[in-house]
Amino acid sequence: MTDFTRDALGWSPFFMSQLDIDELETLTPARIATVHRDRVVGFSEIGTLELTLDPGITTAAVAVGDWVLAAPQQYRLIRVLDRKTELSRGTEFHTGEKQLIAANIDTLFITTSCNNDFNPARLERYLALAHDAMITPVILLTKADQCDDPDDYVDQARALGRGLEVIAFDAKSDDVIATLAPWCGQGQTVALTGSSGVGKTTIANALTGGNALTRDIREDDARGRHTTTGRSLHAMPSGGWLIDTPGMRGLGLAEVSFGIDATFPEISELAENCKFRDCAHDSEPGCKVQAAIAAGEIDPDRLKRFKKLKRENIQATETIAQARDRSKKLGKHIKSVMKKKGR
Ligand SMILES: Nc1nc2c(ncn2[C@@H]2O[C@H](COP(=O)(O)OP(=O)(O)OP(=O)(O)O)[C@@H](O)[C@H]2O)c(=O)[nH]1
Ligand SMILES: [Zn+2]
Secondary structure (H helix, E strand, C coil): CCCCCHHHHCCCHHHHCCCCHHHHHHCEEEEEEEECCCEEEEEECCEEEEEEECCCCCHHHCCECCEEEEECCCCEEEEECCCCCEEEECCCCCCCCCEEEEECCCEEEEEEECCCCCCHHHHHHHHHHHHHCCCEEEEEEECHHHCCCHHHHHHHHHCCCCCCEEEECCCCCCCHHHHHHHHCCCCCEEEEEECCCCCHHHHHHHHHCCCHHHHHHHHHHHCCCCCCCCCCEEECCCCCEEECCHHHHCCCCCCCHHHHHHHCHHHHHHHCCCCCCCCCCCCCCCCHHHHHHHCCCCCHHHHHHHHHHHHHHHHHHHHHHHHHHHHHHHHHHHHHHHHHHHC
């Protein structure tokens, strides 16, 4: 592994501004590439650092893509810097805690194909996740080479957002790197999501210049170290970074109300002016959304899918709240038992 400058790793004033003078002098910023149960591995200006954690931080609080401050002499992680963006999954059933998937992703490549995989509702779920995490979504339509009219898919996908970037291409062609270059430049971080078989691995391999995982293992071998767990932060020859963690591929929806509104701006903006604050946009008087439907200004299918996502989100959010409640009660119960025992 060669050393990278901070800029090459995606460092920016946003992160710099979080350091005080002491930290600037004594600590080394590192970008997390792998999270293990008891330690993390990060890339830094002084090379690859394997870090143990300070008491009070668990690896569950560190995500691939995170910027952390390390005390390099002691190989210790001191603290995790605030994230520009954060992707997390629903929750752990028992605790109601969010499970971190990745941090500081700039662009989410939402991947589908120019065939039966194309599904507006599914794309909107991913869009809601991206918007909620403040990550820029780009829709990739693969298998354009196997389809008579890819433009039809492009048009359908563009209708799912304002100014949404949509690209149809052949993921097996030689120009994948050039096609995706605008998002893969120096220090930029991307991730791929989408259903099985749409071409994520094909694209990842094209962007990283080969089979990313096998290459990582070979690099570690060369340094005499063996690791069985693959790295999740992959350098792209274009200067950018690709995050590929197992959790990336099956993203769930919960607590993304903001993201859903951002995915359906034409509806959420009108909804603010409905007569009733809790308007369900069915047949309530003074419903601006229904008025727009009647006037042919918004797509009724979009409204249906908007409502369905909102319902799903509320359900998932309630499940999380219940889990948190359970976990809190359990914690209190344990404390009171311990107290009694201590008496
Ligand atoms: N013709 C053509 N084939 C493609 C394209 N993209 C992917 N494929 C093929 O589709 C199959 C599935 O591609 P993968 O890259 O493995 O898909 P994936 O999204 O990684 O699938 P999972 O690993 O199951 O999530 C492979 O046989 C690819 O060669 C494309 O744009 N055009
Ligand atoms: Zn309404």
